[in-house]
Amino acid sequence: MRTPAIALLRGDEIAPYLDALAALRVAVFRDWPYLYDGDMAYERNYLRAYQAPGALVVGAFDGDEMIGAATAAPMEHHAEDFAAAFAGEDLTGIYYLAESVLLPAYRGRGLGHRFFDAREAEARRLGRGRAVFCSVIRPRDHPARPEAARSHDLFWRGRGYAPLPGRIARFSWRDLGAPDETEKPLQFWGRDL
Secondary structure, eight states: OOOEEEEEEEEGGGGGGGHHHHHHHHHHSTTTTOOOOOOHHHHHHHHHHGGGGEEEEEEEEEEEEEEEEEEEEEEEGGGHHGGGGGGGOGGGGGEEEEEEEOOOTTTTTHHHHHHHHHHHHHHHHOOOEEEEEEEEEEOOOOOOTTOOOOHHHHHHHHEEEOOEEEEEEEEEEEEOOOOOEEEEEEEEEEEEE
């Protein structure tokens, strides 16, 4: 297996990859802990936000195939549900590291670090002093939790991130097998750059 290439995509450069990125999100977020019953039409619409100024998609490619991606955007341009966790703060200093999705066959090869490196560099380039992301909170006894499930906490802490006390976002989606969307809490993590 060759080493995937990384491409930094901004603005209109993202358009040719919207369907591939949407398919990655639907596939990867089906797994624990998101259990997301995704919809390609919703995804295409959601991902158009990453064509806005200051947004970045870090694409990972095996040949012509997008096998992973990480996204980021200025916090003030992202979904209000996420920005609400920082009510009263100046959002213009925060760069939101939205999602990292990577096909299972490519995990454990350093791409997660490359995704973070690129997004943190972009945040600094834009003059942002802090990077944040969030992770869904699921109960330890959730019936869909795989026995071998492990968190990414050690990876995130190793990169200097820590949970931000009291910074919880709320976002709704439909879980696999569920009839309707339900609201989920997501814990913000962050670090100064």
